Amino acid sequence: MLLFLISCLSFFLLSKSLSLQPLPLWVNEMRLLSVGFWQEFVCLLVELFRYFRLTNSCFGSSSAMSVKSKSLPKVENVEEAEVSSILDLPELALECILGRLSPAGLCNMGGVCSSLRDRCRSNHMWERHMKEKWGRVIGNAAYRERQLYIVSRKDLGVFDDGKSKGLLGSLSCMWPFSWLRSKVDGSSKKPNCSLPVDSIMSWYLSLESGKFWIPAQVYNRENGHVGFMLSCYDAELSYDWRKDTFLARYPPHGRRTVVIEEGVQWERLRAPPVDTPAHDLHISDCLSDLHPGDHIEIQWRRNKEFPYGWWYGVVGHLESCDRNEHHCRCHNSDTVILEFNQYMPGSRWRRAAVNRKNHREDGNEADGFYGGIRKLHSKEEISMWKQLWPKEILE
Secondary structure, three states: OHHHHHHHHHHHHHHHOOOOOOOOHHHHHHHOOOHHHHHHHHHHHHHHHHHHHHHHHHHHHHHHHHHHHOOOHHHHHHHHOOOOOHHHOOHHHHHHHHHOOOHHHHHHHOOOOHHHHHHHOOHHHHHHHHHHHHOOOOOHHHHHHHHHHHHHHHHHOOOOOOOOOOHHHHHOOOOOHHHHHHHHHOOOOOOOOOOOOOOHHHHHHHHHHOOOOEEEEEEOHHHHOHHHOOEEEEEEEEEEOOOOEEEEEEOOOOOOOOEEEEEEOHHHEEOOOOOOOOOOOOOOOOHHHOOOOOEEEEEEEOOOOOOOEEEEEEEOOOOOOOOOOOOOOHHHOOEEEEEOOOEOOOOOOOEEEEEOOOOOOEEEOOOEEEEEEEEOOOHHHHHHHHHOOOOOOEO
8 A cells, every 4th residue: 555655656757748837836846756756755654654663563452452541631631652654653653664775765764854864874873885886995004095085175174075976976965855854854965965074874875986095905906907817906996886896096007007997796706815915025924823724925026116916826745745644744844845737737836935034025037027926815715716727726
C-alpha cells in the first residue's frame, strides 16, 4: 500500500508537468527530486513501519490491559504520547534508522531539517561508510595529507561549501529540499550547506568527487607492464565515481615524465604497508628471522634516480644446501638467498643474495639496487600476490 501511494504521487507530479497551466513553486521543486531520494524515503518509511509494528506487538497486550483498568480521560494522555514526527522517536530507534541509510541517503535526509542535518553529518554516521569503502586504500600517508589540507584550509579561513562535483556532492546540498525545510522549520531561508572541513563526511565527499588525491600503492603498474609484474609502486590516486575506477599518477622515474594510468581497479590497490617514502631506504627489521620458504617484499629500483617499488619473492636455499628440512642450516648463514620465481631459471632476475647482518642497499647499475625487506605474515597479503602471478614465466 505504501509503495502504491508513492507511485501515485510520482505519477501525479509527472502528469502535472505535461499540462499548460503554471504549477506552484513547490510542485516544480518536488518534481526535481532524484529517484534516489524516493528510494531512500520509501526505505525510511518501511523502517518506521517495522518499528511501530514491533512496538505494537511487544506492548499491545499490556496497553490493552491498562486501558481497561483506567478511566477514559487517561486515554487522551496515551493519544498525546503517540509519535507525531520522526524526531519524536526514541534516540536508539532513530539512530538505527539513520544508520541503515546509504551515503546518498544520509545526504538527502540531512536536507530535511536542521536537526536531521546535524545527525546525518555527524562523524559516527560516516565512520562505517568511510571504513567500508575507503579503508583498503587509506593509510597513514593519506591521513597526513588530509591533515595538511585541513590546516591549510583553516589558515586561509576557507571551508568546504558542500558543493563538490559528483554524485554525492550534488546530493549533499540539493535545493529542492528548501520547500520541505520551510514546511518543517517554518522558515523560507536558504539551507545552510556548509560542512566542517575536518568532518568525515567532508572527506568522504572529497574522495568520492575525485578532487582529493590520496597517496596509495598500485600492483602491476601501467596495466600490467611486463617490467612491473609482481611489484607494487607508490602513486597518487583520484577516484572516478562514474566508472568506479581510479586515475593513478606515478612519480617520474629518472628522466621520464609523470606517468598517468587510467581505469585502475580497486583490486590493484592497497594502502602503503610502511611509512617509508618511495625514495628512502626501508630499514629491515626481519633479517635475523628469515628462513627458507618465507614470503617477503623487497625494495628495488633500476638506478638511484628512480623511486623504490616493492617486489614479491620468497627466501630460498643456499647452493650448498640439500633442501632437506632436517639438515637445512640456511637460516644460520650470514647470506640470505631471495628467489623471484616469476622469472625463468637461469635469468639474472631469478635469484639475489643479501647479507643478513649488515644489509643496507646492495646492487649495481646493471642489475638494479635492492633495498629494505619486509617479511610477510598476513595470509591476505600473500594471497594477493599469488592472485597477481603472471600467466607465463618471465625471461
